[in-house]
Structure formats: structure tokens, C-alpha cells
Amino acid sequence: MDIKKYFIKRTTITNKALKVFIKALQDVPPILQKSMLYSLSAGGKRLRPVLLTATYEIFGGKKEDVLPAACSIEMIHTYSLIHDDLPSLDNDDLRRGKPTNHKVFGEALAVLAGDALLTNAFTVLGHNAETGKIKEKNVLDCVRILAKYAGAGGMVGGQAADLGAEGFLQGKKLSLRSNKKLFNAANDLLNYIHLHKTAGLISASVEMGAVLASASPKDFKHLSNYARSIGLAFQIVDDVLDVIGDKKKLGKKGSDARNKKLTYVSLFGIEESNSHAARLIAEAHDELDKVSGSVKAKTVLHEIADFIVKRDK
Amino acid sequence: MDIKKYFIKRTTITNKALKVFIKALQDVPPILQKSMLYSLSAGGKRLRPVLLTATYEIFGGKKEDVLPAACSIEMIHTYSLIHDDLPSLDNDDLRRGKPTNHKVFGEALAVLAGDALLTNAFTVLGHNAETGKIKEKNVLDCVRILAKYAGAGGMVGGQAADLGAEGFLQGKKLSLRSNKKLFNAANDLLNYIHLHKTAGLISASVEMGAVLASASPKDFKHLSNYARSIGLAFQIVDDVLDVIGDKKKLGKKGSDARNKKLTYVSLFGIEESNSHAARLIAEAHDELDKVSGSVKAKTVLHEIADFIVKRDK
Numbered sequence: 001m002d003i004k005k006y007f008i009k010r011t012t013i014t015n016k017a018l019k020v021f022i023k024a025l026q027d028v029p030p031i032l033q034k035s036m037l038y039s040l041s042a043g044g045k046r047l048r049p050v051l052l053t054a055t056y057e058i059f060g061g062k063k064e065d066v067l068p069a070a071c072s073i074e075m076i077h078t079y080s081l082i083h084d085d086l087p088s089l090d091n092d093d094l095r096r097g098k099p100t101n102h103k104v105f106g107e108a109l110a111v112l113a114g115d116a117l118l119t120n121a122f123t124v125l126g127h128n129a130e131t132g133k134i135k136e137k138n139v140l141d142c143v144r145i146l147a148k149y150a151g152a153g154g155m156v157g158g159q160a161a162d163l164g165a166e167g168f169l170q171g172k173k174l175s176l177r178s179n180k181k182l183f184n185a186a187n188d189l190l191n192y193i194h195l196h197k198t199a200g201l202i203s204a205s206v207e208m209g210a211v212l213a214s215a216s217p218k219d220f221k222h223l224s225n226y227a228r229s230i231g232l233a234f235q236i237v238d239d240v241l242d243v244i245g246d247k248k249k250l251g252k253k254g255s256d257a258r259n260k261k262l263t264y265v266s267l268f269g270i271e272e273s274n275s276h277a278a279r280l281i282a283e284a285h286d287e288l289d290k291v292s293g294s295v296k297a298k299t300v301l302h303e304i305a306d307f308i309v310k311r312d313k
Numbered sequence: 314m315d316i317k318k319y320f321i322k323r324t325t326i327t328n329k330a331l332k333v334f335i336k337a338l339q340d341v342p343p344i345l346q347k348s349m350l351y352s353l354s355a356g357g358k359r360l361r362p363v364l365l366t367a368t369y370e371i372f373g374g375k376k377e378d379v380l381p382a383a384c385s386i387e388m389i390h391t392y393s394l395i396h397d398d399l400p401s402l403d404n405d406d407l408r409r410g411k412p413t414n415h416k417v418f419g420e421a422l423a424v425l426a427g428d429a430l431l432t433n434a435f436t437v438l439g440h441n442a443e444t445g446k447i448k449e450k451n452v453l454d455c456v457r458i459l460a461k462y463a464g465a466g467g468m469v470g471g472q473a474a475d476l477g478a479e480g481f482l483q484g485k486k487l488s489l490r491s492n493k494k495l496f497n498a499a500n501d502l503l504n505y506i507h508l509h510k511t512a513g514l515i516s517a518s519v520e521m522g523a524v525l526a527s528a529s530p531k532d533f534k535h536l537s538n539y540a541r542s543i544g545l546a547f548q549i550v551d552d553v554l555d556v557i558g559d560k561k562k563l564g565k566k567g568s569d570a571r572n573k574k575l576t577y578v579s580l581f582g583i584e585e586s587n588s589h590a591a592r593l594i595a596e597a598h599d600e601l602d603k604v605s606g607s608v609k610a611k612t613v614l615h616e617i618a619d620f621i622v623k624r625d626k
Binding site: 139 | 338339340341342344345346349392396399401402419420421422424425427428429431432433434435436438439442449450452453456457459460461463464465466467469470472473474476477505509
């Protein structure tokens with residue numbers, strides 16, 4: 001299969017659904033709706049919705065049954081980018097080649113647009129109980145999963161740890177490899193950040209897809225392991241691309257080095273980062289093989305794992 | 314009954330539960346947990362949890378059954394205060410007599426602590442399905458209600474409209490009473506702001522209490538009307554207190570006048586504001602009388618309605 005074509009096709013469906021869900025929210029001030037749609041429409045691969053629908057489809061369901069849940073994760077992802085770009089956090093002017101939300105709408109409205117996307121992600125997720133295909137219990141479980149991976153012990157926790165890691169390497173770079181205690185502390189912190197900041201929502205996507213399909217506990221576990229591995233690999237590749245990637249393709253300046261951030265590359269170098277990502281993807285394939293269902297049904301998730309290390313943006 | 318004593322008793326229970334729920338979140342960076350607890354522990358009447366539990370109790374349930382839902386609303390309320398105080402929004406240094414979150418933890422962590430409280434409010438709400446007393450369907454309905462009243466078409470929408478209203482009166486004050494069109498526009502905008510920014514979460518509290526108790530559609534409607542009336546009255550009294558209140562009691566400077574905000578007082582004056590609040594409270598009592606159940610069971614909600622116009626902070 002051509003995974004790039006698959007992504008383009010799925011992205012179109014997700015984009016359309018996202019617009020419908022946002023416009024269905026009643027009583028929203030026009031400027032706030034505009035700001036929400038601006039960041040939601042800024043492009044991107046829609047990796048998380050694709051992972052959720054593809055996981056659900058392994059078990060025989062149709063993607064249309066779980067579009068609300070798929071869109072809810074993309075709304076959470078988008079809010080996190082808006083807040084992450086704020087002057088008080090990463091202070092980024094560009095995102096996917098376009099001015100960031102606060103550059104266009106001002107800081108106050110960017111904070112609120114992020115808050116609204118985060119809150120109404122749960123409205124949209126709730127719609128999934130109205131498709132008639134999904135049990136209410138499963139939707140409520142998805143609320144729990146989404147809040148867990150997006151909240152204080154998940155993505156937001158990762159962001160908070162990342163703040164503390166800012167400047168971690170300042171003046172310590174030389175002693176890092178000779179000072180084992182410092183290296184271990186850096187490694188622990190880095191693992192926490194990677195696992196929570198990025199891998200969290202990827203885990204949520206796959207776990208929600210599995211729960212919506214009423215997957216068995218065994219299948220759920222292997223899919224959850226798969227997600228954790230590709231999520232970590234995704235962040236490692238992100239760190240590498242921030243250093244070596246084509247700035248034009250990435251649509252942003254490499255801000256990690258500028259901020260002296262603790263990243264996989266700054267700790268292990270590019271070569272070891274790439275091999276670690278490859279090891280994680282191999283693990284992901286193994287986990288996927290243990291999930292019940294035909295090889296064909298799992299093709300997309302296999303292809304996505306490979307795509308994550310091969311992407312150039 | 315002594316409503317003040319009642320509030321103190323209930324506040325103690327809510328405060329304890331809030332701490333338990335926050336500490337039960339796993340894998341949270343200590344500084345983030347500290348920042349969340351700082352704002353949650355900053356005092357306040359816990360009006361929203363009290364409204365939720367008192368509404369639930371009308372129908373014979375025990376408050377312990379719905380403490381998770383009650384705490385989830387307080388978490389949403391607290392996050393909104395943290396973000397509202399940010400330099401890019403209201404830029405307030407004090408809240409309830411204590412330095413605001415960003416003054417203590419910095420702006421970046423304040424944004425994240427707000428995001429975490431908002432997200433994990435849904436984790437805590439999810440716990441309400443684990444008390445064994447509440448149907449999963451009812452908890453899922455609460456997720457919908459909370460997201461609706463807190464999101465883009467609710468509280469966040471009210472905040473966004475409030476941003477647009479900032480400076481609305483600048484240079485227009487004199488012509489406001491002679492220019493009918495301008496006056497009507499101001500009145501419409503003000504109504505939107507009041508109904509969404511403050512009344513929304515008060516509506517959510519009462520409606521969630523009713524849904525958790527499986528109230529009949531008729532009772533739900535009257536309770537919802539009650540909530541809307543006391544919510545509007547609450548914001549009007551807030552506007553009045555911002556002008557005439559004892560700064561020490563309020564624990565904050567009156568920032569509305571400083572920011573030339575559109576408020577009930579700036580539009581109608583103090584006297585008409587007070588009579589409108591009183592009219593709304595009378596309506597609230599009428600609606601409450603139409604709710605089934607003994608007069609005694611509804612005493613607390615009657616007392617809260619009166620308390621809202623009599624409070625001095």
C-alpha cells in the first residue's frame with residue numbers, strides 16, 4: 001500500500017469532520033471560532049486520528065463510527081501546539097510554515113482558543129455515543145484515557161518537565177559523558193519528557209481505538225505497547241529532524257538547539273538516536289504481530305510504524 | 314438554617330476531596346502538582362460544589378456519591394481563574410488576597426497548571442462512575458454538560474467576548490444613554506458575557522447534580538432555570554462589589570473600572586443593578602418551588618439564592 005496516499009485520503013476526511021464539529025458548537029463568539037479553526041486548519045498529517053481509526057478498523061468496524069473520537073484527539077493535539085507556541089513557553093512565531101495562533105489573534109485569544117479546543121474535545125468525544133455503534137461505557141472509558149494521557153500525568157506533565165529541562169545542558173555539556181550521575185539524571189528526565197509530551201497522545205489514540213472496538217485485554221495490551229514504542233520513536237525522530245531537517249519542509253525553525261534543550265540528540269548524538277528509533281519500531285512490529293486478526297487488517301499500523309522513522313517532516 | 318456555617322462545613326469536605334483527587338493523579342512532576350494545589354487551596358466558598366451536592370441531595374442521595382463530580386467543577390473554575398489572571402488576559406497580581414499563580418510559579422507553569430486542572434477535571438468526573446451509586450450514562454451526560462458550559466459556547470466564549478468588550482466604553486460613556494443602538498449593542502454583549510462567563514458553570518453545577526440524581530425532565534428544567542437566574546445575579550453582584558466592595562474582603566483590586574470594562578454597573582448604575590439581581594433571585598425561588606420534593610429538601614438551594622445577593626465578597 002501507498003501510505004502517503006492513505007494519509008492524504010484520511011486527512012481530507014478528518015479535516016472535513018473537524019470543521020463540522022467546530023461549527024456545530026453553539027453560541028461561540030465568531031472571533032473565537034475563527035481562532036480555533038485557524039489552528040485546526042493549519043495542516044499536519046493527522047497522525048493521531050489516523051492511528052485511532054486504523055486501530056478501530058482492525059476489529060472490523062468502519063472509520064465513520066469513530067470519527068468524533070478521532071477528532072477529539074486532534075483537538076487536544078492542536079490546543080497543545082497553540083499553548084506550546086506562546087511567548088511564555090516556546091515563543092515560536094511559525095508553525096507548519098504559518099504564523100502561530102498568538103501572532104495572528106493575540107496572546108489572550110490564543111490562550112482561550114487553546115482552552116476551548118481542549119474543553120470541547122470532550123464535547124466531540126461525547127458525540128461518539130450518538131453514532132449508535134459504540135457503547136456508552138466505551139465512550140466513558142475513552143474520556144478517562146484521553147484525560148489521563150493529556151493531563152498532569154501525561155502531556156501537560158511532559159511539558160512541565162520540559163520547562164525544567166530548558167537550559168539543562170547549559171555549561172554541563174562537557175561533563176555529561178564523564179559524570180555518570182548527571183548523565184543518568186538527564187536520561188531519566190529525557191525519558192519522562194518523551195514518554196509524556198509526545199508518546200502520550202499517540203498512546204491515547206491507539207488505546208481509544210482499541211477500547212471503542214471492545215478489544216480483548218490481551219489485544220489492548222499489545223496495541224498499547226505498540227503505541228508506546230512508535231510514540232517514543234516519533235519524538236526521537238522529531239529531535240533529529242530539528243537538527244538535520246530541512247527547515248522549509250518542517251515549517252519551523254529548529255528551536256531546540258537555540259533553547260539549549262535536553263533532547264535525544266543532545267544526549268546521545270544523531271547516530272545513536274537513529275538506531276534507537278529503529279529498535280523501537282522493530283519492537284512495535286513485534287507487538288503488532290501478537291494482536292489477533294489477519295495480517296492484512298494490521299497492514300496500516302505496520303506501515304505507520306515504518307513511516308514514522310522515514311518521514312522528513 | 315445558618316447558611317454560612319453550612320458553607321464552612323461543606324468547604325472543608327470539598328477541600329479534603331480535592332487534595333485527595335489531585336494527589337491520586339499518577340506520574341505528575343512535583344512542581345506542577347504544587348502549582349495546581351496552590352490555586353486549588355487558595356480558599357473561596359466552593360459555591361459550585363455546594364450547588365451540585367445540594368441539588369443532588371434534593372432527590373434523596375448522599376453528597377459522598379457525587380463528590381468527584383463536585384470537585385471536577387471546582388477544578389474547572391480554578392483553572393479559569395489561573396488563566397484569567399495571566400498578564401495577557403486580566404493581568405491580576407492578587408486573587409483572594411494571595412499572589413496569583415503566575416506571580417508565584419511563573420507564566421509558563423501557570424498556563425500548564427490551568428491546562429492540567431481543566432484536563433484532569435474529566436479524570437475526576439470519570440471517578441464518579443466508580444462510586445457504584447451513579448449510572449455510567451449519567452456520568453457521560455455530565456461530561457457533555459461540563460464541556461458545553463465550560464467551552465467555546467460557554468465560559469471560554471464569555472471570556473473571549475469579554476476581551477472584545479474591554480475598552481468598549483472608552484470615549485462612549487456620554488453617548489451611551491442617548492444612542493439607543495449603541496446601548497442595545499452594549500446590553501446584548503453584556504448579557505452574553507454574564508450568561509456565559511459566570512452563569513455557565515453555575516448552570517453546569519446544578520444541571521449535573523440533577524442528572525446524577527436522574528431527575529425528571531420537568532425537575533431538570535426548573536432547576537436549570539433556577540441556576541441561570543442565580544448565576545446571572547451572582548455576576549451582577551460581582552460587578553457591584555468590584556465598585557463598592559471592601560477591597561480587603563474581596564482580596565483583589567477592583568480591576569474592572571481600571572480596564573474600562575463593560576459591566577452591569579457601568580451600563581445601568583448600582584441601584585438598577587441591585588434591583589435586577591433581586592428580581593432574578595425572586596425568579597429563582599419561583600422556579601425552585603416548582604421542583605418536586607419537600608420544602609425542607611429544597612431549603613439549602615433557597616438559602617443559597619438569598620446568600621448570593623447578600624454576600625460581601
